[in-house]
Each structure stands twice: as structure tokens, then as C-alpha cells.
Amino acid sequence: MQKPLILAVDDEQHILELLDFNLTAAGYSTITATSGELALALANAQRPSLILLDLMLPDIDGGEVCRRLKANPLTADAPILILSARGEDVDKVLALEMGADDYVTKPFSMPELMARIKALLRRSSQSAEPTLIQVGNLSVNTETYEARRNGEPLRLTLKEFELLKLLAQSNGRVQTRDFILDRVWGYEFYGETRTVDVHIRHLRMKLGEDADYIQTIRGVGYRLQAPRTRDALPSAT
Numbered sequence: 001m002q003k004p005l006i007l008a009v010d011d012e013q014h015i016l017e018l019l020d021f022n023l024t025a026a027g028y029s030t031i032t033a034t035s036g037e038l039a040l041a042l043a044n045a046q047r048p049s050l051i052l053l054d055l056m057l058p059d060i061d062g063g064e065v066c067r068r069l070k071a072n073p074l075t076a077d078a079p080i081l082i083l084s085a086r087g088e089d090v091d092k093v094l095a096l097e098m099g100a101d102d103y104v105t106k107p108f109s110m111p112e113l114m115a116r117i118k119a120l121l122r123r124s125s126q127s128a129e130p131t132l133i134q135v136g137n138l139s140v141n142t143e144t145y146e147a148r149r150n151g152e153p154l155r156l157t158l159k160e161f162e163l164l165k166l167l168a169q170s171n172g173r174v175q176t177r178d179f180i181l182d183r184v185w186g187y188e189f190y191g192e193t194r195t196v197d198v199h200i201r202h203l204r205m206k207l208g209e210d211a212d213y214i215q216t217i218r219g220v221g222y223r224l225q226a227p228r229t230r231d232a233l234p235s236a237t
Helices: 013-025 036-046 062-071 089-097 110-127 158-169 177-184 194-213
Strands: 005-009 029-033 050-053 080-084 102-105 132-135 138-141 146-149 214-217 221-224
Touching: 005 013, 005 036, 013 029, 013 110, 029 036, 036 050, 036 062, 050 062, 050 110, 062 080, 062 089, 080 089, 080 110, 089 102, 102 110, 132 158, 138 158, 138 194, 146 158, 146 194, 158 177, 158 194, 158 221, 177 194, 177 221, 194 214, 194 221
Parallel strands: 005 029, 005 050, 050 080, 080 102
Antiparallel strands: 132 138, 138 146, 214 221
């Protein structure tokens, strides 16, 4: 599973080190830049999932960097979160008008920043999601919150639907229990991976003959995949 890549741009090295440490600990990949020119070059070359951008840079003003990133088709979809000591409303308004997606004033709370990053990444991924996802006999409608098997509606709880949706959106990639727990249940259930296993068991029961679409990757997590033939199925335990 590929980690989201976050580009942190700030001319203060200690802030970059703080961001890098906390983002890495939270499971993200990071790259850093201390100037606007370097930030633009890195963003263009590596296509980050999200950009943390200071306004006061030594070469190009952060607002201009933001404008250029949003004008570039290669980087336009990446959410930009401004981190700046400028706390006036006019600065926030100008940054948002230049395309920034959020604004946090320094000094900032790391838990709040991490929550905002998570929210932006979630919103960004959802905006690119198809409304209807088809996996073999299963269909998941992310707009109407309906799931069907061979055209027949499945009676799922909200958490069961969210779990099925997450697995369907993963396009056959394995999702760890911790990742599933965070995305479906949130931080308040941190560490309770047994919750995931219980809901997977319930979901399999409701999928009936297609329960084996949900495959267990021992020691890692789960994936949703339509098997080509029943004889080739791995054991779903």
C-alpha cells in the first residue's frame, strides 16, 4: 500500500524537522524544501498528495508558489495547507483566493495539524472516487450508500458499508487492520484491531456465496477481490 507523500515547505529547518518527524511517525512519506523554487521543482517531479506551505519564503512568496501549483495541471489536485505566522484575516483570505485549501497559524498544535491533514487527504481522495464501484458480483454506490450483490440490495450497517466501501475502493490492494480501523472507526478505537476482524466476519456472512471475495492476508490485513475461479480461491479465514 503506497503511503501518501507530503511536501513540507518552510525556510526554518527546525520546523521542517518537526514536521518530518511527526508525519513519518503518522505513516506518511515526506519530502522537504526550504525555498519556493525548490518546492515547485519537487512538486512537479514527485506529485505529492498534499503540500504544507509557508508564506514567508526567501525567494518566492508562498502565495505565489500556491498560485503556480494550482495553475499547473500536474500539481493542481494536491491540497495545499498554509502554515504561516501571518495570522491576519486578510492574509488568510488572500491565500484561500490563490487556491489554498486550509490555513493554520504558527505556532500550531501538532494534533490539530495532523487532523487537518487527514481531513484534506480524505476529501481529496473522495473527490476522485467513482460513484459506483463494481467488484465481481458486488456493486457499491458511494453516493447513495447502497451495496448490492447480483443486483439484490445488501442489508448492511453503516460501519459494514464503510468497511466494504474502503475495501472496494482499494482496487484489490491489501489494507492493514490499523489503516482500516483509522479510516472507518477513527482515532478513538486506536489499537482495537479486533473490531475490524469482528466486522469482517459479519460482512462475510452477509455476502453469502461471495464471502470469499474478502481475502485475509495473514499478519497484514484484508483485501477485496473477485476470484477468477472458485477452485483457485485462497482460504478466507
